[in-house]
Amino acid sequence: MKFSLLKSQLQTEKGNNVLLQEQFNSAIKHEQSMLEDTRNQIKLMKLDEAQDEILQLKSNISASLDEATPRSIQKEVVREVPPAKPKLLFVGTSNIQGIHVEKLTQAADIKKVIQYTLDDTSEFLSTFTDTPDMLVLHSLTNDLKTKQPTQCIDRLFDIVSEASSKWPLLKCVISFTTPRRDSITNFTNAQIINALLEQKFSDIDNIFFADHTNMLVNGKKIKIKF
Structure with missing residues (x-):
C-alpha cells in the first residue's frame, strides 16, 4: 500500500517536472522571440534613421541647388542679352523738325519732342515720366526774339537745374543758337546768348555744348548781310 502511494507520488512529481520543463522551454522560446523582435526593431529603427538622414541630405542639396540655379541662369541671361541703350531726350524748336533721329546714332534710343519756347520746354519736362540718360536742348531760337x-x-538755367534735380544722373547738351540772318538785333542777341551760355554753364560737370558757329550752307560759310 505504501509502495503504491510512493510510486504514485513519484509519477506525479515526474509529471510536474515535465510540465515545469515544458513551461521553462516555452518561456525560453518566448524570451528568445522577444529578443529577436527587439533586434529586428533596432535594425528597422537604424534603417529608418539612415533613410531619414539620406532624405534630409537630399533635401538640403536640392534646396542648395534651387538657391544657386536661378543665379547661374541669371548670369547666363545677363551675358546673352546686350546692355540696354542709353535713352536720349531731344527737345527743341521747329528747327529740329527735319532731323531724323534714327540717322543720328545707333548707340542710343532717341526721343524727339518739339517745344516752341523755353516755357513750353519747362512744362513738358515737368510732366515727362521716363528717365533719360541725356537731355539735348535746342530751345533758344524763338525766345531770343522776345526776351x-x-x-x-x-530761364534756361532754371530748366537745366530742374531737370538735373529730377534726374540726378542726367547729362545735358545745350545747343548754341544758330547764326541768325533775319535781323541784326537777333544776330547780336544770339551771339551774346552763346557767350553767356559758356560763362554760366562751363563749370558744371554734367553740361556739354553743341556749337553751331561753324555751320555751312551748301558747303559755304554762312554770310550775314543786313
Whole structure:
C-alpha cells in the first residue's frame, strides 16, 4: 500500500517536472522571440534613421541647388542679352523738325519732342515720366526774339537745374543758337546768348555744348548781310 502511494507520488512529481520543463522551454522560446523582435526593431529603427538622414541630405542639396540655379541662369541671361541703350531726350524748336533721329546714332534710343519756347520746354519736362540718360536742348531760337539775352539764360538755367534735380544722373547738351540772318538785333542777341551760355554753364560737370558757329550752307560759310 505504501509502495503504491510512493510510486504514485513519484509519477506525479515526474509529471510536474515535465510540465515545469515544458513551461521553462516555452518561456525560453518566448524570451528568445522577444529578443529577436527587439533586434529586428533596432535594425528597422537604424534603417529608418539612415533613410531619414539620406532624405534630409537630399533635401538640403536640392534646396542648395534651387538657391544657386536661378543665379547661374541669371548670369547666363545677363551675358546673352546686350546692355540696354542709353535713352536720349531731344527737345527743341521747329528747327529740329527735319532731323531724323534714327540717322543720328545707333548707340542710343532717341526721343524727339518739339517745344516752341523755353516755357513750353519747362512744362513738358515737368510732366515727362521716363528717365533719360541725356537731355539735348535746342530751345533758344524763338525766345531770343522776345526776351533779353540774360532772361533767356536765366530761364534756361532754371530748366537745366530742374531737370538735373529730377534726374540726378542726367547729362545735358545745350545747343548754341544758330547764326541768325533775319535781323541784326537777333544776330547780336544770339551771339551774346552763346557767350553767356559758356560763362554760366562751363563749370558744371554734367553740361556739354553743341556749337553751331561753324555751320555751312551748301558747303559755304554762312554770310550775314543786313
